[in-house]
Amino acid sequence: MKTIVVGAGIAGLSTAWELTRRGHHVTLLEQGPIPNPLAASGDHHRIIRRAYGTDSGYGKAISEAYDAWDALWSDLGQSHYDARGFLCVSRAVGDDTDLYREGMEKGGWPIELFSADEAARRWPFLEAGSFRYAFHSPEGGALHCRRIAAGLG
Numbered sequence: 001m002k003t004i005v006v007g008a009g010i011a012g013l014s015t016a017w018e019l020t021r022r023g024h025h026v027t028l029l030e031q032g033p034i035p036n037p038l039a040a041s042g043d044h045h046r047i048i049r050r051a052y053g054t055d056s057g058y059g060k061a062i063s064e065a066y067d068a069w070d071a072l073w074s075d076l077g078q079s080h081y082d083a084r085g086f087l088c089v090s091r092a093v094g095d096d097t098d099l100y101r102e103g104m105e106k107g108g109w110p111i112e113l114f115s116a117d118e119a120a121r122r123w124p125f126l127e128a129g130s131f132r133y134a135f136h137s138p139e140g141g142a143l144h145c146r147r148i149a150a151g152l153g
């Protein structure tokens with residue numbers, strides 16, 4: 001199959017990559033350089049995380065995303081994923097951190113809960129009196145977008 005993909009952001013690049021892996025002939029058109037700093041995915045970092053809330057489906061989809069990233073690192077010969085984990089800090093009842101924590105608990109994905117004092121001791125940039133509690137997920141971290149785009153390009 002001959003395919004033209006327009007736009008070499010992460011969506012176009014990964015589509016072209018997968019089609020090429022399957023033996024198709026791909027022409028990729030990009031209006032700027034690859035990586036293009038004006039693309040949404042042309043920035044330095046984007047977060048990948050499991051914590052998205054109870055009903056979004058993202059939590060489950062992240063397993064598939066990790067598999068795809070691992071396949072890409074294998075093809076590129078190096079990983080551009082900085083697996084630092086993901087820290088959420090709750091400042092008000094019912095905020096996104098409460099929602100994300102419920103989603104993690106419902107999905108059975110591991111998190112570690114910290115009181116504000118414990119969290120401030122572990123991450124000294126946090127100010128203990130300014131939030132309710134924190135949780136840390138060992139899964140998640142930063143994806144180095146430009147390095148990924150350069151590698152795919």
Ligand SMILES: Cc1cc2nc3c(=O)[nH]c(=O)nc-3n(C[C@H](O)[C@H](O)[C@H](O)COP(=O)(O)OP(=O)(O)OC[C@H]3O[C@@H](n4cnc5c(N)ncnc54)[C@H](O)[C@@H]3O)c2cc1C
Pocket residue numbers: 006007008009010011012029030031032036038039040041042045046047048
């Ligand atoms: C501030 C911000 C923070 C975000 N944070 C996160 C995050 O932490 N985690 C996360 O997963 N997502 C995050 N996102 C979302 C994520 O960045 C985007 O969903 C993703 O980058 C979209 O990729 P894309 O390939 O679809 O688009 P883009 O990266 O924008 O790529 C589109 C490409 O198409 C090219 N193009 C457009 N029109 C033409 C044309 N006519 N001819 C040729 N080329 C063309 C453009 O030049 C560009 O290179 C964030 C987005 C923003 C804006």
